[in-house]
Amino acid sequence: MKKQVLLMAAMAAAGLVQAQEVVRIGHVASMTGAVAHFGKDSENGVRMAIEALNARGAAIGGKKVKWQLVGEDDAGDPKQATAAAQKLADARVNAVIGHETSGTTIPASKIYYDAGIPQVSASATNPKYTQQGFNTAFRVVANDIQLGRALGRYAATTMKVKRVAVIDDRTAYGQGLATEFSNGLRQQGVNVVAKEFTNDKATDFAAILTKVRASNPDLVFFGGMNAVAGPMLRQMKQLGLNVRMMGGDGICSDEMHKLSGGTMADGQVVCAEAGGVEAAGQAAMDKFRADYRKRYGIDVQIIAPYSYDATLMVAAAMDKAGSSNPAKYLPELAKLQYKGVTGNIGFDARGDIRNGAITLYTFKGGHRSQIAVTK
Numbered sequence: 001m002k003k004q005v006l007l008m009a010a011m012a013a014a015g016l017v018q019a020q021e022v023v024r025i026g027h028v029a030s031m032t033g034a035v036a037h038f039g040k041d042s043e044n045g046v047r048m049a050i051e052a053l054n055a056r057g058a059a060i061g062g063k064k065v066k067w068q069l070v071g072e073d074d075a076g077d078p079k080q081a082t083a084a085a086q087k088l089a090d091a092r093v094n095a096v097i098g099h100e101t102s103g104t105t106i107p108a109s110k111i112y113y114d115a116g117i118p119q120v121s122a123s124a125t126n127p128k129y130t131q132q133g134f135n136t137a138f139r140v141v142a143n144d145i146q147l148g149r150a151l152g153r154y155a156a157t158t159m160k161v162k163r164v165a166v167i168d169d170r171t172a173y174g175q176g177l178a179t180e181f182s183n184g185l186r187q188q189g190v191n192v193v194a195k196e197f198t199n200d201k202a203t204d205f206a207a208i209l210t211k212v213r214a215s216n217p218d219l220v221f222f223g224g225m226n227a228v229a230g231p232m233l234r235q236m237k238q239l240g241l242n243v244r245m246m247g248g249d250g251i252c253s254d255e256m257h258k259l260s261g262g263t264m265a266d267g268q269v270v271c272a273e274a275g276g277v278e279a280a281g282q283a284a285m286d287k288f289r290a291d292y293r294k295r296y297g298i299d300v301q302i303i304a305p306y307s308y309d310a311t312l313m314v315a316a317a318m319d320k321a322g323s324s325n326p327a328k329y330l331p332e333l334a335k336l337q338y339k340g341v342t343g344n345i346g347f348d349a350r351g352d353i354r355n356g357a358i359t360l361y362t363f364k365g366g367h368r369s370q371i372a373v374t375k
Helices: 002-019 036-055 078-090 102-115 144-157 172-187 206-214 226-238 255-259 279-296 304-321 326-335
Strands: 021-029 063-073 095-098 119-121 137-139 163-168 191-197 219-223 244-247 269-273 338-340 343-345 358-364 367-374
Touching (some): 021 304, 095 102, 119 304, 163 172, 163 206
Parallel strands (some): 021 063
């Protein structure tokens, strides 16, 4: 009799475990390669959100669930990105946070759309991502139109530049950002005196920088990531091209100091992050950064607060819908108003964040120093 009772208890316990739903949140970014520091930052933000959800016993429609991170590496490569996306689609994850770059996010988005899986990017800024008509595509940061034109305005009105050289890395992110920056400059009546391009794996920039130097610019704008911008800055110095550099969030981390070989002068680089908080939200952001450092022993690069919010926003939409089934919670996600550590998040009809903030930075002592938050 005792054995029978124990067996029944064991079976009941097994039934309870079996009954608990597992909600799997996919994440894809560059976990290897030149920009892996950004990819790991993004994944760290998602992991913190998953841990927070499990720690508080976050439920969906009153039913307790287990939250699980399913990570994939796309190495910043579009082909690897689509393979990773297909893997997550085949596994029927409940949502995807990612990818990291526009060049990987855009091709992957078609796969998630076909599978009906919501995809929320915390870092891809190319406008095309949300202009494809995919109702599964969202982003929690401003796009390149907002970012590039804000940089163009700042360069013209505050930095008072007159002659600008523009270089991009021919990726979806870099080329798109450079185009919108150039548009922003033209609106302010500033001349682009040189246009050059490289690639996202390049290490030697002598030829294009020699051409740029001949155009006598007072600013070099680079559309691309810091893995290229840092060495480029070092070679600019070697060629006597001692002018300021400007770029987007791809160069807007403390890694720039190391990647430039310590040649970056205070105030020489101005960059913008597609996001940021105004004074009222600074305490929440500061707390997140402190929690991040405590959890990982390193500082936030850029993406982690946004991937954290993206994950929790998806969870909130599931709870509101009472289901982790993408078809059921997708309409709730599209209309949700969510207050996160990065501010108030809500999407427009395309899936872009409404009133996305832009934060301008420079570097002092090798570390980012905020200049201003604008919209």
